[in-house]
Amino acid sequence: xxxxxxxxxxxxxxxxxxxxxxxxxxxxxxxxxxxxxxxxxxxxxxxxxxxxxxxxxxxxxxxxxxxxxxxxxxxxxxxxxxxxxxxxxxxxxxxxxxxxxxxxxxxxxxxxxxxxxxxxxxxxxxxxxxxxxxxxxxxxxxxxxxxxxxxxxxxxxxxxxxxxxxxxxxxxxxxxxxxxxx
Amino acid sequence: xxxxxxxxxxxxxxxxxxxxxxxxxxxxxxxxxxxxxxxxxxxxxxxxxxxxxxxxxxxxxxxxxxxxxxxxxxxxxxxxxxxxxxxxxxxxxxxxxxxxxxxxxxxxxxxxxxxxxxxxxxxxxxxxxxxxxxxxxxxxxxxxxxxxxxxxxxxxxxxxxxxxxxxxxxxxxxxxxxxxxxxxxxxxxxxxxxxxxxxxxxxxxxxxxxxxxxxxxxxxxxxxxxxxxxxxxxxxxxxxxxxxxxxxxxxxxxxxxxxxxxxxxxxxxxxxxxxxxxxxxxxxxxxxxxxxxxxxxxxxxxxxxxxxxxxxxxxxxxxxxxxxxxxxxxxxxxxxxxxxxxxxxxxxxxxxxxxxxxxxxxxxxxxxxxxxxxxxxxxxxxxxxxxxxxxxxxxxxxxxxxxxxxxxxxxxxxxxxxxxxxxxxxxxxxxxxxxxxxxxxxxxxxxxxxxxxxxxxxxxxxxxxxxxxxxxxxxxxxxxxxxxxxxxxxxxxxxxxxxxxxxxxxxxxxxx
Numbered sequence: 001x002x003x004x005x006x007x008x009x010x011x012x013x014x015x016x017x018x019x020x021x022x023x024x025x026x027x028x029x030x031x032x033x034x035x036x037x038x039x040x041x042x043x044x045x046x047x048x049x050x051x052x053x054x055x056x057x058x059x060x061x062x063x064x065x066x067x068x069x070x071x072x073x074x075x076x077x078x079x080x081x082x083x084x085x086x087x088x089x090x091x092x093x094x095x096x097x098x099x100x101x102x103x104x105x106x107x108x109x110x111x112x113x114x115x116x117x118x119x120x121x122x123x124x125x126x127x128x129x130x131x132x133x134x135x136x137x138x139x140x141x142x143x144x145x146x147x148x149x150x151x152x153x154x155x156x157x158x159x160x161x162x163x164x165x166x167x168x169x170x171x172x173x174x175x176x177x178x179x180x181x182x
Numbered sequence: 183x184x185x186x187x188x189x190x191x192x193x194x195x196x197x198x199x200x201x202x203x204x205x206x207x208x209x210x211x212x213x214x215x216x217x218x219x220x221x222x223x224x225x226x227x228x229x230x231x232x233x234x235x236x237x238x239x240x241x242x243x244x245x246x247x248x249x250x251x252x253x254x255x256x257x258x259x260x261x262x263x264x265x266x267x268x269x270x271x272x273x274x275x276x277x278x279x280x281x282x283x284x285x286x287x288x289x290x291x292x293x294x295x296x297x298x299x300x301x302x303x304x305x306x307x308x309x310x311x312x313x314x315x316x317x318x319x320x321x322x323x324x325x326x327x328x329x330x331x332x333x334x335x336x337x338x339x340x341x342x343x344x345x346x347x348x349x350x351x352x353x354x355x356x357x358x359x360x361x362x363x364x365x366x367x368x369x370x371x372x373x374x375x376x377x378x379x380x381x382x383x384x385x386x387x388x389x390x391x392x393x394x395x396x397x398x399x400x401x402x403x404x405x406x407x408x409x410x411x412x413x414x415x416x417x418x419x420x421x422x423x424x425x426x427x428x429x430x431x432x433x434x435x436x437x438x439x440x441x442x443x444x445x446x447x448x449x450x451x452x453x454x455x456x457x458x459x460x461x462x463x464x465x466x467x468x469x470x471x472x473x474x475x476x477x478x479x480x481x482x483x484x485x486x487x488x489x490x491x492x493x494x495x496x497x498x499x500x501x502x503x504x505x506x507x508x509x510x511x512x513x514x515x516x517x518x519x520x521x522x523x524x525x526x527x528x529x530x531x532x533x534x535x536x537x538x539x540x541x542x543x544x545x546x547x548x549x550x551x552x553x554x555x556x557x558x559x560x561x562x563x564x565x566x567x568x569x570x571x572x573x574x575x576x577x578x579x580x581x582x583x584x585x586x587x588x589x590x591x592x593x594x595x596x597x598x599x600x601x602x603x604x605x606x607x608x609x610x611x612x613x614x615x616x617x618x619x620x621x622x623x624x625x626x627x628x629x630x631x632x633x634x635x636x637x638x639x640x641x642x643x644x645x646x647x648x649x650x651x652x653x654x655x656x657x658x659x660x661x662x663x664x665x666x667x668x669x670x671x672x673x674x675x676x677x678x679x680x681x682x683x684x685x686x687x688x689x690x691x692x693x694x
């Protein structure tokens with residue numbers, strides 16, 4: 001779609017072609033790389049960007065925008081900051097991915113990235129990223145909201161009055177099998 | 183002075199029973215004292231708060247050794263032990279399950295042995311345990327209401343032809359009872375019950391024992407060694423207190439209730455010139471015959487929401503497969519019980535190590551998931567054992583435990599059958615995908631100091647009293663001669679009540 005000059009100026013400096021399609025798909029445009037990588041303590045901007053792309057292919061969810069995966073890289077950065085050996089491993093892992101890509105892993109199409117990860121999936125580097133992401137992503141309450149997991153119920157007194165038995169696409173069991181609540 | 187090591191289902195029940203009979207009891211617990219206030223509805227937080235995380239190693243062909251090489255078991259290091267984490271299923275053993283050597287004729291390569299007691303010996307104590315714990319569908323206590331996960335199980339099970347499907351015999355209050363609330367369907371049973379509806383020794387047996395004035399509970403006290411005198415009588419327990427100082431607590435009677443990995447480890451680490459192979463180990467069976475039940479889970483994805491996490495984890499049961507029926511291709515039986523995990527743990531356990539598009543798309547369908555756990559009798563094998571690691575030491579300089587386990591062919595046959603039946607239940611109500619999940623780190627840990635009639639075959643007698651050391655008792659699930667096809671906690675509590683009666687009677691006769 002052609003963007004007229006006046007429209008372009010009205011919408012401001014950062015308008016990327018295709019952004020409305022992306023927005024329609026529920027994916028917000030990520031902030032410029034520099035913004036979030038600048039806050040990291042140990043990982044370089046390139047390492048962070050590569051790990052971000054890697055994380056997106058390890059547990060791919062179109063529904064989740066980059067912000068959730070950025071959190072994964074931030075958690076990796078915390079680990080790297082605490083343990084020089086981890087920082088070294090992540091750095092070397094990124095370098096190896098770039099070498100295999102004969103350029104930049106981060107610039108490869110998704111399919112190539114996944115194929116490259118399959119090759120290294122038994123390495124400690126891969127396992128470190130995967131295991132950190134496993135917790136970072138699926139223990140993220142923002143992700144829970146997107147997926148429809150409600151988490152803790154104690155704050156509202158439990159699921160007893162919040163849908164614990166509200167399934168309606170199957171008949172209720174008889175009382176002998178499933179008595180009514182007291 | 184009675185010293186009991188471990189404050190879980192066995193240790194704390196024994197402590198409370200003995201305190202009420204007038205005994206002074208020191209109860210040592212390696213973990214800290216939590217409460218319903220400090221519990222959190224948060225899977226990873228609770229795991230770090232309650233689980234036994236001291237380093238362990240694993241070996242053998244079991245999948246746990248590959249997926250979780252340093253986490254053979256999900257049990258607890260906390261006051262209340264694994265009763266803080268358990269889901270509440272309270273089932274009595276069946277009569278034939280005490281007599282597997284006699285009854286299971288075609289199982290080779292297993293170390294089967296009959297228990298030195300039977301259902302008739304335990305029946306009155308089962309009744310006392312059910313009353314103590316408030317087990318639903320006993321003692322005029324109504325069953326719990328079933329949640330969405332159970333609705334799916336019930337409908338699938340009845341369509342497949344199963345006949346006994348209900349919300350179970352659960353030690354979770356369906357009405358206020360014993361000064362504890364009824365269940366709020368919080369859905370975080372595994373993370374410590376914040377309502378107190380689920381029975382846990384932390385807020386039942388322990389405060390009741392403390393009320394007698396005879397209990398001296400010492401949290402953060404890690405038992406290192408049981409000491410004995412020249413005559414081979416236990417004399418006390420050496421432990422590390424919360425500052426790491428070694429303290430010797432003298433004892434007239436010592437009871438070991440550290441769950442089935444630490445109990446044998448403690449005995450092995452208490453080896454001496456008199457007991458070169460470990461305390462009370464003349465049979466060589468200390469640590470051996472480790473059992474963890476045939477376990478496995480089946481999860482299913484539907485095209486409509488289930489929200490299985492809302493409410494009790496073990497929300498219902500199918501008991502049709504629990505009996506002995508070798509026409510299925512294996513000895514022993516199994517229960518099918520609902521289970522649910524939150525999204526964080528579903529991601530970690532549904533397929534350990536998995537990644538990529540396919541796995542991610544499974545997790546995206548989380549709200550449409552239902553799940554069940556297969557709990558069946560696994561075969562005792564001498565080579566399945568807890569042993570001392572040849573080189574690695576713990577924070578106190580003592581050898582850490584290694585847990586070795588290989589499935590017996592009977593275990594594999596039962597598990598595969600259970601997977602098939604579980605999938606059939608879910609397919610009968612429209613599952614678009616079923617997932618077979620391999621056994622998690624063991625939450626049922628049994629048999630490593632087993633009861634036996636003859637001293638050569640096991641570690642303790644029908645009272646849990648060790649064959650070799652008259653004033654040393656095994657008071658946890660390590661006593662189990664065989665694993666039965668039932669969740670073990672009710673039987674552990676039952677044995678503890680009975681053991682207390684025996685200790686009292688023997689003390690009165692001056693035999694102890």
